[in-house]
Amino acid sequence: MRRLPVYLLLDCSGSMFGEPIEAVKNGVQVLISTLRQDPYALETAYLSIITFDSSAQQLTPLTELSAFQQPSIQASGCTALGDALTLLAQRADQEVTKTTAEQKGDWKPLVFIMTDGEPTDDLNKGLAEFKKRKWGMVVACAAGAGANTDTLKKITECVVSLDTADSATIKAFFKWVSASVSSGSMKVEEIGAEATTLSELPPPPPEVNIVI
Amino acid sequence: MAAVNLNESARALDRAMRMAGVTSSDKESFLNWAVGSLWRTFKDERMNQRIMIENEVRGLGLRFPNGTVRKEYSVFFRLPVDKISDITLSGADELGLVFAAGEDGLCSLSGKPRTAGDFTLRLRYRTVEGEPVSELAIPVAFNPDPRELWHNIPTDPDIPYYKPDCDSEYVKVEAGADGAPRKDIVAASQRGRSHAREGKARDDHFSLFHCNDSDWYIIAVADGAGSAKYSRKGSEVACKTVIDHCKNLLADNPGFEASIREYEADRENQDKRTTVTRQVIDIIYTGAMKAHEAVKKVAEANDEAKLKDFATTLMFAVCKKYDFGWFIASFWVGDGAMCLFDEKTKTAKLLGTPDEGEFSGQTRFLTMPEIFRDPEVVSKRLRMSIVTDFTALFLMTDGVSDPMFETDRNLNDYTKWEEFYNKLSSGFPDDEIKGVDLSDDNETAEERLLGWLDFWSPGNHDDRTIAILY
Structure with a gap:
């Protein structure tokens, strides 16, 4: 079976402490509960959570939606986005099945990155590893005024921004991520191809601005 | 006794307080x-x-x-x-x-x-x-x-080019004058769950025909493109057109029959091969061309649609049994699978190559004019085979071949076809899906085959169509 891997890279630096991190936790919970109701996603989507503070860690390895359990997420430290990209590349090498003559591999992974600040580590190193791999849709979200959309543009063409990192806005973002995973898992089956541009995703809610 | 004990404890407490220096007046506080x-x-x-x-x-x-x-x-x-x-x-x-x-x-x-x-x-x-x-x-x-x-919402019968959500047919061909059993055709087509969930129509189609006089079997299967809004009509027109065309040309064609016999008797003879190939092109390739034209005509008659809105794949085969064995000629454009499967010789011969690159969804369609402009169209898409006998000739859309075979390489692997044949006869007991008994003249196979198409395969919910000559 061809799985649709979905990687969430979440900023858990100290600046996320309080309302933002609570909203992220809530968002992940809503994401899971919503996707479980979608037969396409329930069958094909596999989810992994990588968080980054002073370093990056994979809290949940790529797991089928039906078995996914909310990991414990806490905010502290710096913003090691570069490290997170390196880890993402490594984990994807391990977890995503490649196509062979006998077996169709997984679909190209969907990646959603959310950060509220500038990376505090060497972004370029992680970026180089990241760019070596093939990804499906990669969406980077700048949450609040502290995040730099120009930095995120180095990672992907698809950058969105949230004006504030409050719970309502973060919730709206996660709802959109959920709708995107839903449409992505339906699309791979119906059309047999991954989405690659923002225009192929469901239109984002008013809280989520597309950065051109 | 209790009162004595209480008195004793009270006295002990008193004593302890006195020794600690607690005065009588402080005692209570x-x-x-x-x-x-x-x-x-x-x-x-x-x-x-x-x-x-x-x-x-x-x-x-x-x-x-x-x-x-x-x-x-x-x-x-x-x-x-x-x-x-x-x-x-x-x-x-x-x-x-x-x-x-x-x-x-x-x-x-x-x-x-x-x-x-x-x-x-x-x-x-x-x-x-x-x-x-x-x-x-x-x-x-x-x-x-x-x-x-996966909800099942019936298709609105008032949509343009409506067709039923499922279809099946059994063509029973009884034993001939010599008493020898003759092969039958069974086919079924089931709307995919992804369509059923949204009340969208089935895009697949099949048509079958057996000519009693000439004993030719004609089988066509087509898969309307999921992204094309009227592909259900494209697949239907394509199937019907090739059946009609071949039917007319094969009903009484002593010239063609003679060419086949002459070629079979002397297969090394290049001239004889050329003669029969020309006639096959006339029947098969022209049939495909006509199907293309017919779909185009339907598209032109519709002001608000283009030819690509009717995009469909097409595979069809004409087969006849002679005293020397079976003659089979076929055409195939698009994905899916068409295979001559034989248990005795342990062979599974694909009658063409599925048009599928590394990424699925990049298939070719009958409705693409460039198909016919390709100078290699005949060598790529036409096949002519002579075999002593075979277990079954399968024609199926990718809704069946994708979950069953996954890759093109597996389609060329006899053991995978054997597994497939076993799954067909055993069904999927865990999912309460019964097997199909492909024995001669077993007309109940029609209903069973339709039920079999409901098999569960995560991530595979496309329309499914299969036709079997056996």
Whole structure:
């Protein structure tokens, strides 16, 4: 079976402490509960959570939606986005099945990155590893005024921004991520191809601005 | 006796106070202070004890794995029963689950979850006598049955080019004058779950024909493109057109029959091969061209649609049994699979190459004019075969071949076809899907084949169509 891997890279630096991190936790919970109701996603989507503070860690390895359990997420430290990209590349090498003559591999992974600040580590190193791999849709979200959309543009063409990192806005973002995973898992089956541009995703809610 | 003892204790207390220097006037206030202060210490200690036990229970990190609604669920865990008592798991009953705590501390939660969703169970227990009941919230999630999420909404019969959501047919060809059994054709076509869920029409199509006079079998299967809005009509027109065309050309064609016989008798003879190939091109290739033209005509008659809105794949075969064996000629454009399968010789011969690159969804369609402009169209898409006999000739859309074979390489692997044939006859008992008994003149195979097409394969919910000559 061809799985649709979905990687969430979440900023858990100290600046996320309080309302933002609570909203992220809530968002992940809503994401899971919503996707479980979608037969396409329930069958094909596999989810992994990588968080980054002073370093990056994979809290949940790529797991089928039906078995996914909310990991414990806490905010502290710096913003090691570069490290997170390196880890993402490594984990994807391990977890995503490649196509062979006998077996169709997984679909190209969907990646959603959310950060509220500038990376505090060497972004370029992680970026180089990241760019070596093939990804499906990669969406980077700048949450609040502290995040730099120009930095995120180095990672992907698809950058969105949230004006504030409050719970309502973060919730709206996660709802959109959920709708995107839903449409992505339906699309791979119906059309047999991954989405690659923002225009192929469901239109984002008013809280989520597309950065051109 | 009790009164004496009380007096004795009182006297002992008196003595102790006197020795400590408590004066008679301070005695009462001292006693009040002493009891009050000890009581507070006692309560603090008791509370601390409770909190320590609560921390220990929390520290177990109890997490319940996710379950699936109405599927047997059972989880075991240990609790420190030497420290806690009166253990209950509030909320379990409502979910249809039973909680049990054994004397040795082994606890279980089991049953069949009644509803899907995210829930919170509350583990309640007593720690120290006199302390309030302790509580620990443990989340648990039950997935819906994925099969129940696939709703089946009938297609609105008023849409343009409506066609029924499923179709099946059995062409029974009884034994000839010599008493030898003759092959039959069975076919079924089922709307995919992804379409059923949205009330969208089936895009696949098939048409079958057996000519009693000439004994030619003609089978066509087409898969309308999912992204094309009227592909259901494209596939239908393509199938019907090739059947009509071949039917007319084959009904009474002594020239063609003679060429086949002459070629078979002298297969090394290039001229004879050329002659029969020309005639095959005339029948098969022209049939495909006509199908293309016919779809184009339907598209042109529709002001608000283009030819690509009718995009469809097409595979068809004409077959006839001679005294030397079977002659089969075929055409194939698009994905899916067309295969001549023979158990005796352990061969599975693909009658063409599926048009599918590394990425699916890049298939070629009959409706693409460039197909016919390709100078290699004949060598690529036409096949002519002579075989002594065969177990079955399969024509199927990718809705069947993708879940069954996955890759092109597997389509060329005899053992995979053998597995496929076994799945066809055994069905999928775990999913209560019955097998299809492909024995001669068994007309019930039609209904069985349609039911068989309902097999479950995660991520594969396309329309499914299969035609079998056997």
